[in-house]
Amino acid sequence: MAAMLLAASISGTAVVQAAPxxxxxxxxxxxxxxxxxDQAGNNADGTGFKSRVAEILNQDAGTVKGVKRGDLYVPKDTKIMLVLQDPLHSKRVKSGANFRLKTAGNLMINDVIVIPKGQEVIGRVLKAHGNGLFGSSGKLEINIPYVETRNGVQIPVNGYVSGYGKSDGGAIAVAAAVTFIGGLFMKGTNIEYTPGQLFCVTVKEDTDLDATPDNLEAAMASTRPHGQNLVVKAAQ
Structure with a gap:
């Protein structure tokens, strides 16, 4: 058995590809x-408890934390489905690289499209390294920080994913018993996400849409120009 593993490792056939x-x-x-x-949500000075009491009192008063009175908002824990556009492979991407996704469907508030289907979303590779010697697996950490509405509001989302390939530790233990060199040819798998992969992110906190029930439709109108707007005074 050990001899067979060693022969396979030297020939390279023991290197397993990432399963899609x-x-x-x-x-x-x-x-x-x-x-x-702090798992309990309390700081040493008790401010965690105080903030929680204030939050409860605000809810009783009919207000939503972080949202202006009278404004509409995207509720916390709202699910948004995204479709990956760029391939992500632990051995081919670099830490710090950006990648693209698109929304899989419309997100509507009060029958008005707030985030349209096909809206581009940018994610970021936090860490990436390929599989290595002695059965070590590839690793890929990514984060999707926010999804933008039609009127330019950035909705913060929980978009963190940490993926690992499979290690080849069992085979390495046998190969190492035979020879150190045999272990050099044993490798784990990489982690890979292909275009079309679905990701489900959740809204991190109640987020103000900067719109009221009366002007929501106008604020989210697809014909209205959207984008970064700079307010600049003329030079004196």
């Missing part, structure tokens, strides 16, 4: 991991 994901099944994204997070 089923693009029709959405990958559920998560919130970005935070260091030293």
């Amino acid at each position: 994901h089923d693009t029709s099944i959405a990958i559920i994204t998560e919130s970005m991991p935070t260091e030293n997070s």
Whole structure:
């Protein structure tokens, strides 16, 4: 058995390719991991508890935290489905690179399209490295920070995904018993997401749409020009 593994490793046949994901099944994204997070939600000075009490009182008063009175908003935990446009491969992408996605459908508030189907969304590669020697697997960490509305509001989303390929540790243990050189030819798999892969992100917090029920339709009109707007005074 060990001899067969060693022969396979030297010939290169033991290197396994990454199995493709089923693009029709959405990958559920998560919130970005935070260091030293307080699980109880309380700081040493008790401010966590105080802010929670204030939040409850605001809810009782009919207000929504972070939203101007009278404005509409995208509720926290709203699900948005995205479709990957660019291939992502742990051995071929670089940390810090951007990649493109598009919304899979319309997001509507009060029968008005707030985020249209086909809206471009930009994600970022946080970490990427390919599979390596001695059965180490590839790794790919990505984040999708926000989805933009028709009127330019950036809706923050939980869009973090950390993916790993399969390691080849079992085969390496056998090969290492035979020879150190054999282990050099054993590799784990890479992680890969192909165009068409679905990602399901969730809205991180109640987000003000800068529009009221009366002007929502006008604010989100597809014929209205949207984009970055600079207010500049004439030079004196």
